[in-house]
Amino acid sequence: MTHSIAIIGASGYTGAELIRLLATHPSFEIKALAANSKAGQSLAQVFPHLRHLDLPDLVTWEQIDFAGIDLCFCALPHKTSQEVISQLPKSVKIVDLSADFRLRDPADYEKWYGNAHVAVETQAEAVYGLTEFYRDQIKGARLVAGTGCNAATGQYILRPLISGGLIDLDEIILDLQCGVSGAGRSLKENLLHAELSEGTNAYAVGGTHRHLGEFDQEFSALAGRPVEIQFTPHLGPFNRGILATAYLKGDPQAIHAALTTAYADESFVEVLPFGETPSTHHVRGSNFCHLGVSGDRRPGRAIVVAALDNLCKGSSGQALQNANLMLGEAETAGLMLAPCFP
Ligand SMILES: NC(=O)c1ccc[n+]([C@@H]2O[C@H](COP(=O)([O-])OP(=O)(O)OC[C@H]3O[C@@H](n4cnc5c(N)ncnc54)[C@H](OP(=O)(O)O)[C@@H]3O)[C@@H](O)[C@H]2O)c1
Known part of the structure; x- marks a missing residue:
């Protein structure tokens, strides 16, 4: 079964890493890529190293039709992430890479990040994304909060x-x-x-x-x-x-x-x-x-x-590991790449 994937924050470093990993994933297909200042550009313009991929141009997240999307990776700065995620349809599973849903107590979030949490209800459903220790909860989650690297x-x-x-x-x-x-x-x-x-x-x-x-x-x-x-x-x-x-x-x-x-x-x-x-x-x-x-x-x-x-196991690789679990795929799918050495 093929799953339709969107990436918001696709023009950043973790976004590029997600695209690199998903490009060879056996059952995930990238349907939409969103950016902010780089919206309107092609992937080749933003990431020349990914020019061989036949993928859609970057749009704003508001332009994505989420009706056909199974899972969305959100690779935005913290604070922006909670504002965006709280507006996405509840039918879409989300793996957030930012800090916005990691801390269960909103008071802790405010203490460490300096701003009040504006999506406390959404925070309540988030599962902490350290896969090896939260595997069973991640499998049933709609929203997974990727950990800090x-x-x-x-x-x-x-x-x-x-x-x-x-x-x-x-x-x-x-x-x-x-x-x-x-x-x-x-x-x-x-x-x-x-x-x-x-x-x-x-x-x-x-x-x-x-x-x-x-x-x-x-x-x-x-x-x-x-x-x-x-x-x-x-x-x-x-x-x-x-x-x-x-x-x-x-x-x-x-x-x-x-x-x-x-x-x-x-x-x-x-x-x-x-x-x-x-x-x-x-x-x-x-x-x-x-x-x-x-x-x-x-x-x-x-x-x-x-x-x-930090860009793989510390963020995008972990995010994909969690997405695999959330969509019922093998946890290792798309992730068994050997390290690049030297
Ligand atoms: N880098 C790491 O090693 C790492 C590790 C773990 C977690 N994280 C977390 O993952 C998230 C992404 O990190 P990153 O390193 O990939 O950041 P980044 O390279 O700075 O990329 C940020 C992305 O967010 C988009 N963006 C910024 N402001 C926006 C707005 N107001 N509305 C919509 N899109 C907006 C940018 O779009 P434009 O480029 O088009 O402006 C870009 O695509 C952050 O929360 C970070 O803390 C990062």
Whole structure:
């Protein structure tokens, strides 16, 4: 059975990644692509690397006839996303890639994003989109909220360890580097080549990064008590990829065993042999997340490193994994691409 798909926000980086993945999907067909400033342009004008695809020109989302659409990916900036999604027909399933439906409590949304939520009723039906942990709810959902890319990376490390009671919950430090595509395609001064290349910097220092809202929500629910991790992201001078390093108090071998068990049946999360460390090079352009566990020289401490591609497993690949479940397809359909190396 073929499913008709629309993408709103198709002219952005996650939009391009969705188109790349859907282009070879066995049962999804792109029927409509929407943009804002680039509406009216052809796909070849907006993304020359996708010119071989025979796809419709970009329109505004208001011009899409949703009557024939089964599922819509929404890859818009937060705040705009909730405004648009609340106006879409209820007959359409939606995978949102923005932050707008990730936080269950509207007060948490306002705290971390600085504006009141304007689609609280729609928020109430959203399922959090970390596939490996919300699979059953995602299958029956109309609206799935894709996770933050940093939030996904940190959760792949920490969720099984918190659930298993394997680490000191008050001593979790997560350090992370994200490639520049994580900031989207719009022009920003600090993302100019001269200001970004050959250097790196920390940002949102002091527990102010918005993805902490997701970490707080998810980890506290797992632990059954408030959990607040220490988290510092860094902007990396590379296009794609996230590398996260967690510093933990816990037994390294037990941590490795717990992660190996937790992901044994997962198609996209690979736990490396003890002592090996992952690299963004080894997951680039793929839906895989690699996890590596090492012991520290100090007994009872572990270092866990995770790597994934922010545009694939961290957003569009995850979105497609969820869409497959929502439409009754194999979870891995269109996603078994090998990483692009070197
Ligand atoms: N980049 C990542 O690694 C990543 C990872 C996880 C989640 N996300 C989230 O995914 C969403 C998309 O991210 P992105 O990196 O793809 O962003 P992006 O490259 O900046 O693209 C944004 C898209 O939204 C459209 N748009 C902007 N304002 C609009 C409006 N008022 N009405 C309609 N369309 C509008 C843009 O259209 P025009 O180009 O035509 O103006 C463009 O297609 C964001 O919420 C982001 O936080 C991103």
